[in-house]
Amino acid sequence: MPEARLARFALLPELEMTDFRQIPGGATQIDAHKTSEMEVCPRCASPSRTGYDHRYVTVKDEPMRHNPVVLRIKKRRFYCKPCRKPFTEPISGISKGRRFTERFRRAILWACERFSDMKAVRDHFQCSYGFIYKSLYDLLKTQLKHNIHSWPVKIGIDEHRFGKDSKTGATRFATFFVSHSRNKRAFEIVEGRSKEELMALVAHIKGRDAVRIVTMDMSGPYRSFTKTMFPNATIICDKFHVLRLLTPAINRCRKEITGDRRSLKVRRLLLRNGCDLEFKIKSELHKWLANHPKLRDIYLAKEAMHRLYRTHGYNKARNAFKKLLDELGTSPWDELKTLRRTLLSWQNEILAYFKNKYTNARVEGFNNVAKTIIKRGYGYQSFENYRLRVLRACC
Structure with a gap:
């Protein structure tokens, strides 16, 4: 009964277990053979029941409970009468010429995504780095072939x-x-x-x-x-990249006044959205800005851009955008003149947000x-x- 459960769990389809044992090194070896009575010739697709020879093949399989598993499979050789040539029966789950199962490769892919490094994968599966890399990227390439689609909308x-x-x-x-x-x-x-x-x-x-x-x-x-x-x-x-256009200018002007100290409270207040500030803090900030006209004008332009993105509807946003450009056009500061040129260059792309909201x-x-x-x-x-x-x- 335990052997039957082990066979159902560990063996590939169409295989029948004949023996299992522990071999030197701690691995489990399972002897098996294929149960089909007839095979199809890979050349002419003719059925063949004439078997005349066999050989044993040893392949690696997915470990069970951290113990390596080796399958020793008895593979029969058939003779195709129409072709008049011999062939070896294929085993489902083992590619031609390979000495490992496909689920062994899938287990390596699973481990590469979850283990911290390749050394842990190598120690767990007892295989070389070259085999791990080749199996990993071959399997990834095969899986991604099924994901090729046309461009999304x-x-x-x-x-x-x-x-x-x-x-x-x-x-x-x-x-x-x-x-x-x-x-x-x-x-x-x-x-x-x-x-x-x-x-x-x-x-x-x-x-x-x-x-x-x-x-x-x-x-x-x-x-x-x-x-x-x-x-x-x-x-x-x-939207985010438009709103941060003035961030470098605000930081430069603030550094000219307070120095390059990132821990200053005013730095965070200047970069935050004014709607998120409490009334008392906002009043204190405006009092402090009244002593620094250039920084005040740049800060107010930043707040005007935030107000623009709080506008609902394309027509209202277009009017607000034109008003913002007019205000920037009267500014004496080079930073705001540069901002106006940038906004004019990207006018259609910026206003398109208010139609689609992406x-x-x-x-x-x-x-x-x-x-x-x-x-x-x-x-x-x-x-x-x-x-x-x-x-x-x-x-």
Whole structure:
């Protein structure tokens, strides 16, 4: 009875256990053979019942209770009369020429995602680093082949640093494409961020004319790429990146007054949304700003941008945006003049938010996942391996 339960749990389909025992090294060896009476010739697909020889094959299987498992399988050789050639019976779950089962490879994939390092995986499965890497990335590549789809209707685009080129020392960037529709997961990740690089790497994906909405940060190359690649799409500039346009200017002006001390309370008050401050604190802040006209004007412009995004409706937002541009046009400060030029350049993309209400928050979240994968792997030299790991975690 225990042998029957062990056979049902441990053996592959169509195999019958004949013996099991412990072998030197602590592994469990299970002897088995295939129970079918007839096999099909792999060349001509003719059935064959003529067996004339056999051989024993030893393959690794998934460990049980942290103990290695070895299958010793008796494989029969058949003779195909139409072909007049011999063949060896196949075993379901073991690829041709392999000395391990497919569930052994799947167990390695599971361990690579949960163990802290590859050494722990190697010690647990008692195999080489080369076998672990090859099994891991071959299986990831096979699984991701089933995830190839056409472009989703709504996507988000963002980039993050991937590493540095070992020869030139130049920073390498990766561009994320995330679906805002369908399954709301990562769609693709490619190396590079220029228009020419992106066009070459994603040109093979079908359905680009069906894309209707694209969210992004305030990146000129991404905007140029989107207009060429997705001609029917509406570009939406991410709300967060618009609101933080004045953050560097506020910090510079504040440092000229208070010095570079991040622990100062006024630093946090200047960067927070004014609606989140209590009345007393807000009054004290405005009294302090009255002594510093430049910082006060920049702070009020930042608050005006927050008020813009609290506006409901496209027409009201467009009027508020024009009013903001008029106020910035009368300012004597260079920082606010630069802000006005930037807002004018991205006017259509900023106002498109008030029609569709999409942001790049989901893309930023997947960017954090990708950066965590880089930290856990202590960096990646191969972008293809990095891409497989990221898509596995985010798809």
